[in-house]
Amino acid sequence: MTAKPRAITLAWQEAWKQFREVFPYLLAGVLIGSLIYGFVPTEWIAKHAGGDNVFAIPLSAIVGIPLYIRAEAVIPLASALVAKGMGTGAVMALIIGSAGASLTEVILLKSMFRTPMISKRKGSAVLTVI
Template sequence: MWIDVLKSFLFIAVELTILFIVISFVISLLQGYIPYEKIEKKLAGKNKAIAAAAAILFAFITPFCSCSTIPVVVNMLKKKLPFGIVMIFLFASPVLDPTIITIMGVVLGWKVTIIYTVVTTILSIIIGFTLERLGFEKSVKKVVMKGYEEQNQKFNVKSALRETLDLMKSVYPYLLIGAAIGAVIHGLVPTEWISSVFGREHWWLIPIAAIVGIPLYIRLSSMIPISQILIMKGMALGPVMAMMISSAGASLPEVILLKSIFKKELVITFVLSVITMSTISGFIFYLL
């Protein structure tokens, strides 16, 4: 049985490694062509629709986890960008990683990935503007975060290789952790048990999965191989996607960091918003 687990882990790990290196290198090369200054001007523009689209684009081209998003958010607030636009970026950045989304498309299928991208994009925009409309801007503390500098690198193969290596150091271990967990689930957890408990279309599994995902702090890179195995074992897609989005959108370390720049009421609202976004997303997959 453990030999099967090892074989499963090696297969998943090799597949993800090849995908990760190739995709992250190509994306790093493409980032040399991105006009960051123009995007920043759009973020500060008066046209909210264009600014929201720019925030989503900026979130997509900056491959950050939930914790490393915080310094960027502080920098955006320091530049006095509209609060709603900053919130859109905060919600979208961890869940719209270009490398991980591409891997998701290969592993989970492009239909699932497209729906995931569209749903998380729309919900990030709605929640961001809603928080602005409700006046949560007053709940931002005056914080200056040192040590953060924007990097605008030109098209350069060496820079792309360096960025790929840096990304591997920060993200790749979580891919391997996800592969290991997925292999254990694949080899040791009975298919019948997962399909009977989590495979049924019980609506209440979705909000539970959304709530459970946050304290787990399973990064999106780890959740993809785990989700693949859970779906193969018969787990319903709705709860899987709800847990995936909540674990990527918020985490205990991120909440602790947010407490340093947001007041208590905004931190609580942020966590509830992530749970809401995850739950709604799960129900959309449930209905589809």
């Protein structure tokens, strides 16, 4: 086998491996988004996280912190929340809160940094969201 076909084969194998790793999370995001879309009342989301509620963004940021929303799950989840009446700012706060200040990230960072550094990082992430 020449170098070019071998490189293509290796690229496809790597792409397939990464797809298999990501697919369960993508599927979970679609499932969660579908459940929200199907079972959470539109009025409830619009009332608590709609554009008219001044506390929607800080509340969404705080709710997002304990969550760990993978990048593959963000689009279906955000789509379902916006379709149900959640403000786009609140959706962004939820996403940034879950990505920038999640408990999973704290656990990972704890192995590399001391507590004051992690606290400053988390505090700046929350302030950025709000």
